[in-house]
Amino acid sequence: MTETTITDFSSKGYLNMQLLRFTTAGSVDDGKSTLIGRLLYDSKSLFEDQLDAVKRASVQKGSEHLNLALFTDGLRAEREQGITIDVAYRYFATPNRKFIIADTPGHIQYTRNMVTGASTANAAIILIDARNGVIEQTYRHAYIAYLLGIPHIVVCINKMDLLDYRQDVFEKIKADFNAFVAKVLPGEDLRFIPISALKGDNVVKPSQKMDWYKESTLLETLETIPIDKDHDMVHQRFPVQYIIRPETDKYHDYRGYAGRIAGGILHPGDEVIVFPAGIKTKIQQIDTFNGPLDEAFPPMSVTILLNDDIDISRGDLIAGAGDLPKTGSDIDLMVCWMNPRPMQLNGKYALKHNTRDVRCVIDKIEFVLNINTLEEIPGRTSLAMNEIGRIHLHTTKPLFFDPYTVNRQTGSLILIDEATNETVAAGMIL
Amino acid sequence: MKDYNLTHLRELESEASYVLREVAAQFERPALLFSGGKDSIVLVHLSRKAFHPASIPFPLVHIDTGHNFEEAIIFRNKLVKKFNARLVVGSVQESIDNGRVVEEKGINASRNVLQTVTLLDTIEKYKFDAAIGGGRRDEEKARAKERFFSHRDEFGQWDPKNQRPELWNIFNGKKRMGEHFRVFPISNWTEMDIWQYILQENIELPSLYFTHEREVFFRDGVWLAKAPFMAMKPTEKAEKLRVRCRTVGDISCTGLVLSTADNLEDIIREIAATRVTERGGRYDDKRSEAAMEDRKKEGYF
Ligand SMILES: Nc1nc2c(ncn2[C@@H]2O[C@H](COP(=O)(O)OP(=O)(O)O)[C@@H](O)[C@H]2O)c(=O)[nH]1
Ligand SMILES: [Mg+2]
Numbered sequence: 001m002t003e004t005t006i007t008d009f010s011s012k013g014y015l016n017m018q019l020l021r022f023t024t025a026g027s028v029d030d031g032k033s034t035l036i037g038r039l040l041y042d043s044k045s046l047f048e049d050q051l052d053a054v055k056r057a058s059v060q061k062g063s064e065h066l067n068l069a070l071f072t073d074g075l076r077a078e079r080e081q082g083i084t085i086d087v088a089y090r091y092f093a094t095p096n097r098k099f100i101i102a103d104t105p106g107h108i109q110y111t112r113n114m115v116t117g118a119s120t121a122n123a124a125i126i127l128i129d130a131r132n133g134v135i136e137q138t139y140r141h142a143y144i145a146y147l148l149g150i151p152h153i154v155v156c157i158n159k160m161d162l163l164d165y166r167q168d169v170f171e172k173i174k175a176d177f178n179a180f181v182a183k184v185l186p187g188e189d190l191r192f193i194p195i196s197a198l199k200g201d202n203v204v205k206p207s208q209k210m211d212w213y214k215e216s217t218l219l220e221t222l223e224t225i226p227i228d229k230d231h232d233m234v235h236q237r238f239p240v241q242y243i244i245r246p247e248t249d250k251y252h253d254y255r256g257y258a259g260r261i262a263g264g265i266l267h268p269g270d271e272v273i274v275f276p277a278g279i280k281t282k283i284q285q286i287d288t289f290n291g292p293l294d295e296a297f298p299p300m301s302v303t304i305l306l307n308d309d310i311d312i313s314r315g316d317l318i319a320g321a322g323d324l325p326k327t328g329s330d331i332d333l334m335v336c337w338m339n340p341r342p343m344q345l346n347g348k349y350a351l352k353h354n355t356r357d358v359r360c361v362i363d364k365i366e367f368v369l370n371i372n373t374l375e376e377i378p379g380r381t382s383l384a385m386n387e388i389g390r391i392h393l394h395t396t397k398p399l400f401f402d403p404y405t406v407n408r409q410t411g412s413l414i415l416i417d418e419a420t421n422e423t424v425a426a427g428m429i430l
Numbered sequence: 431m432k433d434y435n436l437t438h439l440r441e442l443e444s445e446a447s448y449v450l451r452e453v454a455a456q457f458e459r460p461a462l463l464f465s466g467g468k469d470s471i472v473l474v475h476l477s478r479k480a481f482h483p484a485s486i487p488f489p490l491v492h493i494d495t496g497h498n499f500e501e502a503i504i505f506r507n508k509l510v511k512k513f514n515a516r517l518v519v520g521s522v523q524e525s526i527d528n529g530r531v532v533e534e535k536g537i538n539a540s541r542n543v544l545q546t547v548t549l550l551d552t553i554e555k556y557k558f559d560a561a562i563g564g565g566r567r568d569e570e571k572a573r574a575k576e577r578f579f580s581h582r583d584e585f586g587q588w589d590p591k592n593q594r595p596e597l598w599n600i601f602n603g604k605k606r607m608g609e610h611f612r613v614f615p616i617s618n619w620t621e622m623d624i625w626q627y628i629l630q631e632n633i634e635l636p637s638l639y640f641t642h643e644r645e646v647f648f649r650d651g652v653w654l655a656k657a658p659f660m661a662m663k664p665t666e667k668a669e670k671l672r673v674r675c676r677t678v679g680d681i682s683c684t685g686l687v688l689s690t691a692d693n694l695e696d697i698i699r700e701i702a703a704t705r706v707t708e709r710g711g712r713y714d715d716k717r718s719e720a721a722m723e724d725r726k727k728e729g730y731f
Pocket of ligand 1: 026027028029030031032033034035069158159160161162195196197198199
């Protein structure tokens with residue numbers, strides 16, 4: 001890739017750009033911030049005033065070279081502490097793709113941030129310090145990527161410069177990862193890249209020091225990962241978000257169901273069932289501001305008109321008549337607890353699933369997971385912040401759902417503490 | 431095989447549409463903060479699309495510093511009429527007259543900071559429970575951590591260290607009496623996305639964004655517009671140059687760039703080649719490196 005093409009938006013090529021969201025996982029000091037800084041810097045996504053600010057700050061901190069990590073370490077509190085404290089989002093683009101990076105910290109108490117960043121990601125970059133190889137925490141990072149259903153995993157073995165860019169180091173770590181981690185977390189699109197975030201090898205530019213590595217650089221990989229199958233294109237799912245009823249003479253009888261398609265490809269004429277009513281009807285029209293569509297697919301926001309006049313409200317689900325979702329009030333799920341106030345067995349919470357609001361009670365904690373060893377610990381009555389466990393809950397009204405592994409939209413939910421209104425858990429339905 | 435990928439602009443649009451519909455569904459009295467700048471003009475366009483064929487189900491709120499570019503106000507009034515929208519104006523001048531705020535003095539005086547009080551007063555007066563803003567995470571470091579649904583306490587304050595986690599696209603807008611939310615539907619858009627989208631959708635902008643001749647002067651690396659209320663140092667000289675705005679806000683803090691771009695394609699080319707961030711031209715951010723974070727905590731946009 002030449003330097004000129006990377007910022008070349010002058011053609012109308014951008015009309016065909018795709019969007020890729022990725023997250024980074026790694027332990028403290030593995031080089032996450034440096035890597036993101038390097039990606040932004042080498043892809044010419046940084047501006048002069050940003051560069052100047054970082055140069056000034058680098059000098060102030062007594063750093064010998066440009067401290068790339070400073071580009072991402074945003075808020076004042078964390079600049080003072082020198083660590084990343086929350087999820088921060090970064091943006092850059094090449095002529096092929098626009099990228100959204102969820103920059104999440106690696107310290108143990110921040111599992112919740114990693115889960116947050118992973119929830120919307122197409123790809124995860126798992127960083128391993130070449131000097132340490134696969135360590136306990138590598139399991140945690142891989143597990144979270146797996147649990148959150150991230151379709152593509154890129155393992156970057158970083159700091160290769162400190163080990164003379166040796167191929168045997170890379171091969172050993174790759175073999176260890178395949179033998180121990182990939183074995184327990186199967187089914188992913190998995191790649192390995194040896195890099196030096198600090199020196200820039202194989203991040204944007206191919207390394208001069210590792211000619212034994214013949215595959216793509218990290219950026220090339222991110223630019224070419226196929227993402228068209230990342231959404232569930234099979235099961236037709238349309239959670240009703242908002243009812244559009246214009247109060248004008250022209251649209252007197254218009255009653256549109258607005259929402260974002262969560263699964264499947266929809267067409268006018270398709271037979272659907274509306275939940276919870278259980279009534280069968282057909283899609284009359286898929287409406288948009290730019291006119292009706294012949295087909296629509298995830299993650300498009302559209303407005304659906306139905307053949308029959310049915311009483312439908314926000315929180316209902318329109319699903320393809322051929323492949324119905326599961327329905328019920330008894331839900332098995334994995335949760336990550338995100339609040340300092342622990343989850344209590346028999347505790348009651350508000351629950352948000354797609355556009356549906358219900359209440360629930362936690363009636364069983366099957367086990368808590370030691371996410372560094374993946375060992376299941378039974379017999380617990382609470383779940384603390386940053387813990388992940390398998391639970392069972394009962395809802396006041398039924399949900400219409402799919403397993404998370406089938407559909408990340410209709411399989412996910414959050415719990416809310418009704419006393420504080422805080423979001424306290426992320427749930428992945430089994 | 432057919433290609434079922436959305437372009438990045440279509441995906442961003444769909445995401446914004448989803449967020450706007452969530453606001454309409456989850457809140458009783460939402461409002462759209464309309465600055466007159468390109469980001470809020472894009473928000474209005476997105477809102478029209480999201481609720482079509484119904485009209486936009488919330489009013490536009492303009493916090494007026496009184497120090498406006500005339501073109502921006504003319505444009506605002508035209509837009510409100512054309513889209514049959516409802517306009518609410520919160521006046522900084524009124525806040526000054528009522529003694530709610532004290533006008534800054536001196537050469538760098540700006541009403542930009544005073545806006546926060548007027549904004550919070552307006553939110554309280556109309557009992558708005560959600561204020562939709564055009565903030566983007568790429569604009570500034572402190573914004574990079576904003577949520578789509580950003581909780582504000584009963585004093586309108588933001589606590590960046592204690593934010594609700596935001597997972598998938600499930601937005602938690604639950605709040606207590608007196609609290610409100612700031613909502614940022616175009617969080618994930620960059621400046622380039624905005625311009626590309628404006629081109630793709632053929633969205634009308636105020637003429638200020640295109641090249642025009644204007645009396646300007648140079649201060650601390652930024653071109654500022656000459657105006658009756660803009661104090662100038664004796665050493666500063668106004669000259670007539672061809673400029674355009676990269677952002678449009680209160681005159682006192684809107685930096686202008688030297689440019690001959692008179693159409694969207696040229697602006698996009700110019701931005702692709704520009705090596706300074708949009709906010710680099712904002713005089714208000716220069717006060718300190720953490721300026722934005724401090725203002726945001728207090729309730730700024
Ligand atoms: N030698 C070397 N040092 C690196 C590399 N990447 C990061 N570092 C250093 O490792 C330290 C931690 O990096 P940082 O990006 O802050 O890690 P984070 O905690 O994962 O965000 C810093 O001193 C970096 O300069 C690399 O590829 N090679
Ligand atoms: Mg870091």
